[in-house]
Amino acid sequence: MRLEFDIFRNPQPTCEKLKFKIYIDIFMMQISDRLSQSTPIKLDLPARVSSVKRTTGETDVTVSLNLDGVGNCKANTGIPFLDHMLHQISSHGLIDLDVHAVGDIEIDDHHTNEDVGITLGQALKQALGDRKGIVRFGHFLAPLDEALVQVTLDFSGRPHLSYGLEMPTQRVGTYDTQLVREFFVAVANNSLMTLHIRQLAGINSHHIIEAGFKAFARSLRMATEIDPRRVGEIPSSKGVL
Numbered sequence: 278m279r280l281e282f283d284i285f286r287n288p289q290p291t292c293e294k295l296k297f298k299i300y301i302d303i304f305m306m307q308i309s310d311r312l313s314q315s316t317p318i319k320l321d322l323p324a325r326v327s328s329v330k331r332t333t334g335e336t337d338v339t340v341s342l343n344l345d346g347v348g349n350c351k352a353n354t355g356i357p358f359l360d361h362m363l364h365q366i367s368s369h370g371l372i373d374l375d376v377h378a379v380g381d382i383e384i385d386d387h388h389t390n391e392d393v394g395i396t397l398g399q400a401l402k403q404a405l406g407d408r409k410g411i412v413r414f415g416h417f418l419a420p421l422d423e424a425l426v427q428v429t430l431d432f433s434g435r436p437h438l439s440y441g442l443e444m445p446t447q448r449v450g451t452y453d454t455q456l457v458r459e460f461f462v463a464v465a466n467n468s469l470m471t472l473h474i475r476q477l478a479g480i481n482s483h484h485i486i487e488a489g490f491k492a493f494a495r496s497l498r499m500a501t502e503i504d505p506r507r508v509g510e511i512p513s514s515k516g517v518l
């Protein structure tokens with residue numbers, strides 16, 4: 278197909294025609310820029326970072342995070358399996374995460390596990406601010422060998438957890454598998470997130486939990502990313518989240 282424009286034949290382009298040619302040039306430059314980009318478009322927005330310190334009679338927890346990170350993670354909670362799961366959130370959520378906790382794990386992991394969840398939830402809420410421009414909803418279906426777990430979440434402002442993981446063993450290593458639910462209750466309540474976690478398949482407890490955290494991480498990434506079509510707007514018909 279051959280495109281012919283009057284302006285290219287006319288040796289004396291008028292001002293309007295010249296403007297039109299400039300528009301075409303800019304448009305073509307944008308297309309070639311877009312095609313040559315291997316990374317997503319970076320929007321010039323304020324840093325979405327937070328740092329929360331929470332101290333109680335049972336634990337001392339600090340969480341620092343950057344929602345627009347690259348997956349750098351430092352996790353030192355005194356609960357090795359929880360550290361392993363925090364690395365999943367960071368790596369697959371592309372969130373830079375620094376979690377440090379000192380708790381009464383001489384009793385059991387319950388308080389420390391829950392308080393890490395509370396503090397992480399508060400840090401997410403703080404980093405999201407008024408939630409302007411975010412995609413808001415996120416979902417992912419993550420396999421880990423035989424395990425398959427679906428997470429759907431909404432930064433709705435209304436905390437809710439529907440939890441459907443059924444681990445066949447009481448423990449993974451020294452970690453009590455009941456604590457997974459406690460962790461997600463704490464995150465949902467403190468980040469004001471609606472969170473559904475469903476297990477579609479799974480035999481091994483470690484696989485089921487890890488698939489859940491991976492699905493959560495990817496859902497988190499989707500929901501917290503900035504929607505370039507909605508920058509600066511609260512993604513709600515009510516106008517508030």
Ligand SMILES: [Mn+2]
Pocket residue numbers: 361483487
């Ligand atoms: Mn693992």
